[in-house]
Amino acid sequence: MTDTTTETGTDTRPSPTAPKRSFMNQLEIDTRLLGMIGAFILVCLVFNVLTDGRFLTPRNIFNLTIQTVSVAIMATGMVFVIVTRHIDLSVGAMLATCSAAMAVTQTDILPQVLGLGLGHPLTPWIAIAVGLIVGTLIGAFQGWLVGFLTIPAFIVTLGGLLIWRNVAWYMTDGQTIGPLDDTFQKFGGINGTLGETWSWVIGIIAVIVALWALWSSRRNKISHEFPVKPLWAEALVAVIIAVGILGFVAILNSYEVPTARLLREFEARGEVMPDGYAAAYGIPYSVLLLIAIAIGMTVLAKRTRLGRYIFATGGNPDAAELSGINTRLLTVKIFALMGALVALSAVVASARLTNHSNDIGTLDELRVIAAAVIGGTALAGGIGTIHGAILGALIMQSLQSGMAMVGVDAPLQNIVVGAVLVLAVWIDIVYRRRTGGKS
Amino acid sequence: MTPLVELKNISLSFGGVRAVDNVSLDLHPGEVVGLLGHNGAGKSTLIKILAGAYQMDEGEIWIEGKKVNIQSPRDARRHNIETIYQTLALADNLDAPSNLFLGRELTTRFGLVDDAQMEAETRKIMARLNPNFRKISEPVSALSGGQRQSVAIARAVYFNAKILIMDEPTAALGVHESKMVADLIKELKAQGLGIFLISHDTREMLDLCDRVSVMKNGALIGTEKVGDVTEDDILSMIIMGKARDAA
Numbered sequence: 310m311t312d313t314t315t316e317t318g319t320d321t322r323p324s325p326t327a328p329k330r331s332f333m334n335q336l337e338i339d340t341r342l343l344g345m346i347g348a349f350i351l352v353c354l355v356f357n358v359l360t361d362g363r364f365l366t367p368r369n370i371f372n373l374t375i376q377t378v379s380v381a382i383m384a385t386g387m388v389f390v391i392v393t394r395h396i397d398l399s400v401g402a403m404l405a406t407c408s409a410a411m412a413v414t415q416t417d418i419l420p421q422v423l424g425l426g427l428g429h430p431l432t433p434w435i436a437i438a439v440g441l442i443v444g445t446l447i448g449a450f451q452g453w454l455v456g457f458l459t460i461p462a463f464i465v466t467l468g469g470l471l472i473w474r475n476v477a478w479y480m481t482d483g484q485t486i487g488p489l490d491d492t493f494q495k496f497g498g499i500n501g502t503l504g505e506t507w508s509w510v511i512g513i514i515a516v517i518v519a520l521w522a523l524w525s526s527r528r529n530k531i532s533h534e535f536p537v538k539p540l541w542a543e544a545l546v547a548v549i550i551a552v553g554i555l556g557f558v559a560i561l562n563s564y565e566v567p568t569a570r571l572l573r574e575f576e577a578r579g580e581v582m583p584d585g586y587a588a589a590y591g592i593p594y595s596v597l598l599l600i601a602i603a604i605g606m607t608v609l610a611k612r613t614r615l616g617r618y619i620f621a622t623g624g625n626p627d628a629a630e631l632s633g634i635n636t637r638l639l640t641v642k643i644f645a646l647m648g649a650l651v652a653l654s655a656v657v658a659s660a661r662l663t664n665h666s667n668d669i670g671t672l673d674e675l676r677v678i679a680a681a682v683i684g685g686t687a688l689a690g691g692i693g694t695i696h697g698a699i700l701g702a703l704i705m706q707s708l709q710s711g712m713a714m715v716g717v718d719a720p721l722q723n724i725v726v727g728a729v730l731v732l733a734v735w736i737d738i739v740y741r742r743r744t745g746g747k748s
Numbered sequence: 749m750t751p752l753v754e755l756k757n758i759s760l761s762f763g764g765v766r767a768v769d770n771v772s773l774d775l776h777p778g779e780v781v782g783l784l785g786h787n788g789a790g791k792s793t794l795i796k797i798l799a800g801a802y803q804m805d806e807g808e809i810w811i812e813g814k815k816v817n818i819q820s821p822r823d824a825r826r827h828n829i830e831t832i833y834q835t836l837a838l839a840d841n842l843d844a845p846s847n848l849f850l851g852r853e854l855t856t857r858f859g860l861v862d863d864a865q866m867e868a869e870t871r872k873i874m875a876r877l878n879p880n881f882r883k884i885s886e887p888v889s890a891l892s893g894g895q896r897q898s899v900a901i902a903r904a905v906y907f908n909a910k911i912l913i914m915d916e917p918t919a920a921l922g923v924h925e926s927k928m929v930a931d932l933i934k935e936l937k938a939q940g941l942g943i944f945l946i947s948h949d950t951r952e953m954l955d956l957c958d959r960v961s962v963m964k965n966g967a968l969i970g971t972e973k974v975g976d977v978t979e980d981d982i983l984s985m986i987i988m989g990k991a992r993d994a995a
Contacts, residue, residue, distance in 0.1 A: 529864050530864065532864075533864045533865070533867065533868045535864070535867065608860070612860040612861055612863075613859075613860060613861060614853050614855070614861060616861075617842075617846060617850070617853060617861055618851075620839070620841060620842060621839040621842055621846070621847075621850055622839075623841065624839035624840050624841035624842055625837070625838065625839045625840060625841075627835070627837060628835075628836075628837035628838055628839050628847075628850070629839065629850070629851075630801075630821070631799075631801055631821050631831070631833065631837045632821065632837070632850040632851035633820065633821045633822035633825060633851040633852075634850075634851055691839070691840070691841035692841055
């Protein structure tokens with residue numbers, strides 16, 4: 310798809326069947342995605358060497374994934390915002406407001422108004438619902454200002470950055486609120502994982518679903534008499550997917566819970582730990598949440614009318630409007646969705662800290678925008694992918710953690726991350742120019 | 749016979765400029781009416797009112813003998829009015845099927861967009877309109893001017909339009925492709941569609957249209973049957989801004 314000689318080859322042939330194509334073409338893999346995965350692997354390998362093998366341990370990979378989740382969740386929403394040629398600078402501040410609202414709900418409002426204390430089975434869910442409502446309303450309101458009052462998104466959300474950061478401060482008097490509800494904390498990462506067995510179950514189900522999706526898409530193409538890739542290529546893709554998913558599960562499953570922690574858990578239940586007992590963490594709930602959001606957002610982007618309209622509006626707002634798309638309402642929906650994702654991200658972020666702190670989410674807007682942009686979302690609009698944004702978040706987090714492990718000074722870390730952002734966008738521009746402006 | 753479309757005393761101002769000034773026009777089934785005039789004469793503005801892109805200040809639109817209210821492109825589509833805009837109005841980042849069905853996607857029984865079905869339909873209509881069209885799944889930014897034009901035309905023709913508005917459909921095309929568009933206009937006309945055609949090419953207009961209307965500075969100068977006028981008559985209407993009898 311990027312090789313110009315084969316491109317003209319397919320064009321001039323009268324029949325779409327079996328044109329000679331290169332190896333990469335037959336696999337139908339996005340070369341840009343491949344480049345990003347390559348860059349990610351390179352970053353990991355370099356840090357692994359620099360840290361004498363400490364970077365690619367199950368423990369560090371586990372930590373990397375749970376550190377990435379919060380920014381990655383918001384980055385998926387930022388893709389839609391940037392694709393429609395807007396920007397949201399307020400996500401970090403909104404995260405603080407959502408987090409504050411949820412913390413105040415569980416520690417203050419619920420115990421006093423409804424008499425539900427921390428640990429009550431309803432507490433975490435009511436708190437999360439409150440967070441989602443707050444986030445969605447703030448997002449929808451900002452979207453309304455952008456879409457209907459036509460105030461530039463940059464200004465609306467720059468104002469929002471100041472407003473929501475300080476609304477959060479005002480709500481909590483700047484105090485740290487904690488500890489949060491135990492069940493709520495399970496969304497933070499290490500405090501809530503699936504355990505070994507369920508991780509394998511989920512991994513195997515994921516492989517089955519992925520293979521079924523591959524197979525049904527191939528069957529669908531055949532039924533419409535579209536060209537399909539050769540069977541060996543299909544099989545190779547299937548194997549890569551299966552190995553990838555199960556490999557990820559295996560790594561998370563080989564990070565064992567420290568014995569001291571297991572002892573404490575058994576003691577808390579009034580039991581005695583059997584000799585030689587071991588347990589692994591497995592997949593954290595927060596990572597499951599991210600995967601669910603990634604799948605949902607990808608389906609939304611590629612397979613729903615809403616997604617189609619988002620990309621059409623980003624590509625040509627006038628054309629979208631002339632096609633009968635209500636681009637103003639669309640803007641409200643996009644920002645409302647961003648707000649809801651910020652709320653979910655706030656659940657993960659505050660649960661990971663086990664409390665709400667006044668500076669939660671500070672500078673997250675820049676991390677989220679950087680993740681989306683490194684992931685190939687074009688600020689000019691119309692182009693961007695969900696998986697790209699998540700990979701972008703992962704690359705950013707790997708750089709940051711890796712440098713911290715190597716012992717690079719904090720200011721230098723940020724200098725490197727900033728330089729990588731600019732470099733990534735430049736490489737992207739060169740890549741797009743070479744491939745003729747394709748996504 | 750009831751006209752397909754009647755535009756009655758349409759006016760629209762932008763700021764202090766009267767872009768369309770009290771214009772009345774009608775269009776019958778199986779008829780091609782050409783709109784001629786200088787740039788800025790108000791032709792595109794007038795047809796954008798009919799297409800729902802602009803809302804008129806004054807006037808009435810009647811379709812098949814009924815007064816209608818067209819507030820948006822969606823309303824216009826509901827009355828089977830399809831438009832091929834001068835700018836083509838394509839989302840460059842999307843492929844041909846997505847553009848063809850934009851705003852009217854085919855969906856599966858789960859409510860998801862049915863890309864395979866839309867691609868199949870696109871292949872079908874493209875085989876008829878432009879047999880050389882191959883880049884079905886490329887973003888339309890990768891297409892040539894003629895291919896982009898075919899996508900825009902396919903979008904207008906696919907949904908059983910009764911009233912077709914074509915704003916400079918051949919401006920970006922070569923000789924061969926212009927001929928294809930001309931043939932298509934004749935074919936659609938034979939099927940009983942009413943077509944408003946905007947073009948700067950006076951000779952082409954006299955060849956394709958049944959009647960031509962000339963506009964200048966937002967006002968309608970006159971409407972003539974093509975059999976009654978010469979190219980010179982039309983040109984003098986465009987340039988002098990005077991109806992033929994008065995000239």
